[in-house]
Amino acid sequence: MAVLVDKDTRLCVAGITGREGSFHTLNNRTYGTNVVGGVTPGKGGQDVEGIPVFDSWAEAMSEVRPNTAMIFVPPRFAADAILEAAAAGVALVVTITEGIPAHDELRVYNTLLRDHPGTRLIGPNCPGILSPGKANVGIIPASFFKPGNVGVVSRSGTLTYQIGNEIAQAGFGCSSIVGIGGDPVPGSSFVDVLALFEEDGETELVVLSGEIGGSAEEEAAEYIDQSMSKPVVAYIAGFTAPAGKQMGHAGAIVSGSAGTAAAKAEALEAHGVRVGRTPTEAASIAVEVLGGASAAPA
Numbered sequence: 001m002a003v004l005v006d007k008d009t010r011l012c013v014a015g016i017t018g019r020e021g022s023f024h025t026l027n028n029r030t031y032g033t034n035v036v037g038g039v040t041p042g043k044g045g046q047d048v049e050g051i052p053v054f055d056s057w058a059e060a061m062s063e064v065r066p067n068t069a070m071i072f073v074p075p076r077f078a079a080d081a082i083l084e085a086a087a088a089g090v091a092l093v094v095t096i097t098e099g100i101p102a103h104d105e106l107r108v109y110n111t112l113l114r115d116h117p118g119t120r121l122i123g124p125n126c127p128g129i130l131s132p133g134k135a136n137v138g139i140i141p142a143s144f145f146k147p148g149n150v151g152v153v154s155r156s157g158t159l160t161y162q163i164g165n166e167i168a169q170a171g172f173g174c175s176s177i178v179g180i181g182g183d184p185v186p187g188s189s190f191v192d193v194l195a196l197f198e199e200d201g202e203t204e205l206v207v208l209s210g211e212i213g214g215s216a217e218e219e220a221a222e223y224i225d226q227s228m229s230k231p232v233v234a235y236i237a238g239f240t241a242p243a244g245k246q247m248g249h250a251g252a253i254v255s256g257s258a259g260t261a262a263a264k265a266e267a268l269e270a271h272g273v274r275v276g277r278t279p280t281e282a283a284s285i286a287v288e289v290l291g292g293a294s295a296a297p298a
Helices: 019-031 057-064 075-087 102-115 157-169 190-199 216-227 261-270 279-290
Strands: 010-014 034-039 051-054 068-071 092-095 120-122 128-131 135-138 147-154 174-179 205-211 232-237 274-276
Touching: 010 019, 010 057, 010 075, 019 034, 019 068, 019 135, 034 057, 051 057, 057 075, 068 075, 068 135, 075 092, 075 102, 102 120, 147 157, 147 190, 147 279, 157 174, 157 205, 157 232, 157 279, 174 190, 190 205, 190 216, 205 216, 205 261, 205 279, 216 232, 216 261, 232 261, 232 279, 261 274, 274 279
Parallel strands: 010 034, 010 068, 034 051, 068 092, 092 120, 147 174, 147 205, 205 232, 232 274
Antiparallel strands: 128 135, 128 174
């Protein structure tokens, strides 16, 4: 099993005819993802190495029945692309685009909640979702991972790759890796994805990779304590980040003492979650919990 993407995924890509969109779409197809089409207004009837291109999501839905959308369009078009895919009935929308205005993100979040409750949004500004050996939707370098029983959910892309790779090097693998993105208004939260891993029969342990800013990790700590039966290991980026400075993602900014890495780690540990102070330490703890030898340097 896996969460969100698997062998049943039927992927259609907004922005497939662009340089980045075509590059990553073809990488996803090479990995084994079933890519059924793309959407670029004005370019319907064309194809990208055999993948048909449609003018609209309604047309794509009528012709190839996608259940997953990947959004690779520029920021000013992204909100409308997400909502058009949702209106066409696409169940999962994965938005890679970064730099979407916060007001657009708020509009998308509230419109999906009100008008399209059957559509789940991952992102924006995320690396996507990988279920090793099954499907890859996004820009996650699949070679870093191998199939297994560890679920990974993260606000950061590159830190996820390091943790997953160290778990793989220790002889373990991942059920699914979900990058929720680090923007101020994410479509899905840690709690949303933790609930999926809790229900997934293949996942035996979850690694949560957070960062400074906001309260998502504190909310996750409460949820883990109240609703998770599976062990969760965490890593929080930004222990040395100066207050008031944005670090990386738009949501990674600390004001005063709220949202610091130390405060997040304290909240998680208070609810029984072991927190690594480095990605290597988090991977080492995960391997230890799974019953393997420590992956940390001696």
